[in-house]
Amino acid sequence: MISKYIISVIIPAFIFAGCSTKSPIENNFITVDVTKDYPKKDVVLQDIFDIEYVPLETSDEFLTSGNVRAIGKDLIITKNNGRTDGNIYLFDRTTGKGIRRINRLGQGGEEYTNILDIVLDEDRQEMFVNNHYLAKIVVYDLKGNFKRSFKQKENYFYGEIGNFDKDRLICHDDCLSFDKEETKRNFFMLASKQDGSIKEIPIPYDKVKTSLILKQVDGKKRDWSIYNKRMIPYKDSWLLNEISADTIYRYSPDAGLIPFIVRKPSVQTMSPEIFLFPSVMTDRYYFMQTAKKDFDFKMDSDVERTDLMYDKETNKIFRVTIYNADYTEKVPVKIMFEMFMLSFINKDGVAFSRVLPAFELAEAYKNGKLRGHLKKIAAKLDEEDNPVIMIAKYKR
Secondary structure (H helix, E strand, C coil): CCCCCCCCCCCCHHHHHCCCCCCCEECCEEEEECCCCCCEEEEEHHHHEEEEEEECCCCCCCCCCCEEEEECCCEEEEECCCCCCCEEEEEECCCCCEEEEEECECCCCCCECCCCEEEEECCCCEEEEEECCCCEEEEEECCCCEEEEEECCCCCCEEEEEECCCCEEEEEECCCCCCCCCCCCCCEEEEECCCCCEEEECCCCCCCCCCEEEEEECCEEEEEECCCCCEEEECCEEEECCCCCCEEEEEECCCEEEEEEEEECCHHHCCCCEEEEEEEECCCEEEEEEEECCCCCCCCCCCCEEEEEEECCCCEEEEEEEECCCECCCCECCCCCCCCCEEEEEECCEEEEEEECHHHHHHHHHCCCECHHHHHHHCCCCCCCCCEEEEEEECC
16 A cells, blocks of 8 residues: 655755745746635636536436536536446537436446546547446446456555546545555556556655544544545646645646645644645636635534635736626636536636536526526426536637
């Protein structure tokens, strides 16, 4: 379970941690003070993204919670929340019409026992199913025919996988230790799409920090983990967030590892820690979220989170609230990571997608809270229909 940690990054993190700046940006990376009370700013979603809505066809064959796993030029791929029913749904990217339902759930060598994630390689007409119960990746064509499979790195847990380039997946090891302090290891890897052979991506850090919160509550051990994405697709690269480090790096096939965001104060000096997570990125705006590692097990509510936005044009950071102009009232919309609801895409002009449940839209329409094209779509919805997928595209 322990991998040898080899520092191969030329620029160590402590150089950046010690920088003192009067503005957020320096040397092509920005500095974010996770303890600072930044000024508030309200933003309209449509001012930053072009928004379209795709209602997913509802039928006996196509019944899905709409957990979007991939969006390509022609396809939307979804699965259901949870990991056990085995259904993979392919919908038309433009119309939302159901194309195919695939289910290869089983114990055989060409099957999967669960679906944690799905990666689409549209160029090769392949999809990669992350079967983490069996620690393997199973590869199918887009008709569901088995092509090959390969094992994941032994004693690692591929909690996140993504399409890095034509030959490799990029993966994050989400392994957590409940019993002892974790030993240093490299949490990011490139895995061959053919045989699963890996190349580790070392990120320099001092002591391991974990998002896992463990406490004794009424004589019982309780645990809670802060879950945000550690890998965010960005242009032709990926943002890699090792929460034990003070630098979030941008990693690309050509440039390798480059500092992108530096946080202060150092996460190594904080107790409880405040973690910084990147989210959706555009040419002008960087969206981020802080999360404080302090959980009230008796209240059973989420940890304290703050949504931030960096404006590259003004070189300023704000506490941001985002509103969808297709609602008549100011209803906040999250574009930070939210389990089952939001997916980062960054492909073919699409920044991210968000699930809009049919029952919520039907209720909003009934109460006169929608406008524009979303109102027209909601007028035709039954509350038990499949959801509508909101697709946010980069403005041209």
